[in-house]
Amino acid sequence: MSDYGLLVDYEYCTGCHTCEVACKQEHRIEAGKTSGIKIVELLQELPGGGLDIINMPILTHLCYLCAPRIKNGQLPACQVHCMADILKFGKSEDLVKEVPKKRKAIVYTLSGFSI
Numbered sequence: 590m591s592d593y594g595l596l597v598d599y600e601y602c603t604g605c606h607t608c609e610v611a612c613k614q615e616h617r618i619e620a621g622k623t624s625g626i627k628i629v630e631l632l633q634e635l636p637g638g639g640l641d642i643i644n645m646p647i648l649t650h651l652c653y654l655c656a657p658r659i660k661n662g663q664l665p666a667c668q669v670h671c672m673a674d675i676l677k678f679g680k681s682e683d684l685v686k687e688v689p690k691k692r693k694a695i696v697y698t699l700s701g702f703s704i
Contacts, residue, residue, distance in 0.1 A: 594698035596677040596684040604644035611670035625652030626667050648697040
């Protein structure tokens with residue numbers, strides 16, 4: 590039984606919040622309420638006065654990787670609608686192998702989640 594997860598290549602996240610909207614629409618969550626994914630904006634001042642802005646999609650405690658969609662052969666709603674194509678669902682062991690090839694990436698897993 591494999592664990593599954595979501596690879597987030599946040600180097601290319603534009604902060605558009607489409608993943609949040611897709612999650613809320615998929616699960617009929619009201620505006621203003623927390624969904625299964627949230628974009629966190631990190632600001633860092635650089636030497637010389639520059640600013641580094643990082644948009645990081647974070648899976649919340651409400652995320653269960655759209656299990657009903659997965660069981661129907663579909664991908665999680667956040668991945669389908671991500672305009673920057675930075676989200677990838679799959680087996681945890683396969684996703685972890687991709688992390689060293691990326692500059693800014695993280696894998697979220699749900700232990701015990703199987704199809």
